Amino acid sequence: MSVFTFATVPTIIAGPGSIARLGDAAGARLGARVAVISDDGLVRAGLVEPALAALRAGGAEVSLYTGVVADPPEAIVEAAVAQARAFGATGVLGIGGGSSLDVAKLVALLCRSEEQLADIYGVGKVQGQRLPLVLVPTTAGTGSEVTPIAIITTGEHEKKGVVSPVLLPDIALLDAALTLGLPPAVTAATGIDAMVHAIEAFTSASPNNNPVSRSLAKEALRLLGAHIETAVLQGTDLEARQAMLIGSMLAGQAFANAPVAAVHALAYPIGGRYHVPHGLSNSLVLPHVLRFNAPACSAAYAELAPCLFAHLGGSTPEQRLTGFIDGLSALPGRLNLPQRLRDVGIPRDKLSLLADDAMEQTRLLVNNPRPVSRADALAIYEAAW
The missing domain is CATH 3.40.50.1970 (Rossmann fold)
Known part of the structure; x- marks a missing residue:
């Protein structure tokens, strides 16, 4: 215990x-x-x-x-x-x-x-x-x-x-x-930001990772996964909007106690240097950090998969893991968000600077379930470019 x-x-x-x-x-x-x-x-x-x-x-x-x-x-x-x-x-x-x-x-x-x-x-x-x-x-x-x-x-x-x-x-x-007047792109990016909070809280390497945070993270993903597309594509749907707010809050409670990790560490330099909104910065690196972390998080990602993608509930653990990462990789495109760093004006020759900046985020990187070196950070940015 x-x-x-x-x-x-x-x-x-x-x-x-x-x-x-x-x-x-x-x-x-x-x-x-x-x-x-x-x-x-x-x-x-x-x-x-x-x-x-x-x-x-x-x-x-x-x-x-x-x-x-x-x-x-x-x-x-x-x-x-x-x-x-x-x-x-x-x-x-x-x-x-x-x-x-x-x-x-x-x-x-x-x-x-x-x-x-x-x-x-x-x-x-x-x-x-x-x-x-x-x-x-x-x-x-x-x-x-x-x-x-x-x-x-x-x-x-x-x-x-x-x-x-x-x-x-x-x-x-x-x-x-x-929240009814939020543009679709803002709704989508902030919704994915909330998903990142839940995922990183669930897998946080923090000594304070706890069963309360993990339970909240799973419920957050259920609400967010079930309602994000409606909130983005039918923005006046009050039920979907309220469900997104509750999901975001639950994810916030989760990561407030089991802190976030490498997705945020790599997203902050994107926002800091290129003024890309925080949720979109997270969205751009999320699939690539998930793939990097998968060797250390396969069971956790497989457990989360049906919360976010209900159709994966009857699948094998391997199928749930693959479906979880592939589903989150495809989600920004379904929500009409940019999907590559180059799509938001980041030059490839600046990725090294981003990697340097990311390594300064020690408060966050210490919570990642797999250690991240500067070479790892640069490879993630390259994959996201």
Whole structure:
């Protein structure tokens, strides 16, 4: 029997239209002055206004920061923190994709703890406490609403993570109505990102890999596999959208406790250097990392296969393994996503730089079930090119 720790969000509110309950559910917890962290596109799309209205109806004053961008740099965090401090925030609401939620986590922490961002990168470096925090995802992919992780771009290309249980929010609210306007490509890429979270959590070499995470990962894959094509191709299907949100959340809970590995380690440099969205970066390297890991993960991949591809349930273990990898290799094409690194503008002569960058992701590579050398990383990029 292994010894493990499993931590997650204390309260989850889910269901279409549940954003209207925000004031009643979270108003007292967030206090009288709420810093809302989001991005300009969501505000212009009208997706943030229901949250603002619910908070104001509960008597709260609101300060809205809309400067979050994909792969947010440190300057964005610092600007959002400065605005929240000047406002005298008593609580923080993050609404948006993973970038907005990650920034909101750090705003809640830095406004109260007074720590410096540079001092808390890594695992377990946070010393202080945070302001009350509520997170509302508008994509079904990152699972950031239930993870103790915030990823920030440092310098020109590198991404670093702040990892601490302190970053887990008080409430995660999942309302599929907020995801109905997601374009098909974003829905597809973020959905595959969630699948990667589940797969890597299930096979993580972390000493904290545990039966709770593995069970959540399998259920996440069942939901994601059954609904991703409907969510992508029939984007107004509210049932499919809500199932994707729940699947993404379950995968987030899984990898929050059994951390991800080489797919993410190789995806981060793609996003950092070429600004490829994170979910798509994962999708581009996923099949090739699966093939690399297969000698160490054949039984695990065979176990996961029927969760994602129900038709493999009656197959032999060998058939399930092959079907799992082949099915995930074909999925991006079925969802009309780019499938090769060259399709997103990455030159072949830059793959060596990507391999160098990937080897810096030691926090992630240590969790991979098969050791990854620089030569291995380069070979994976070559296969993906």
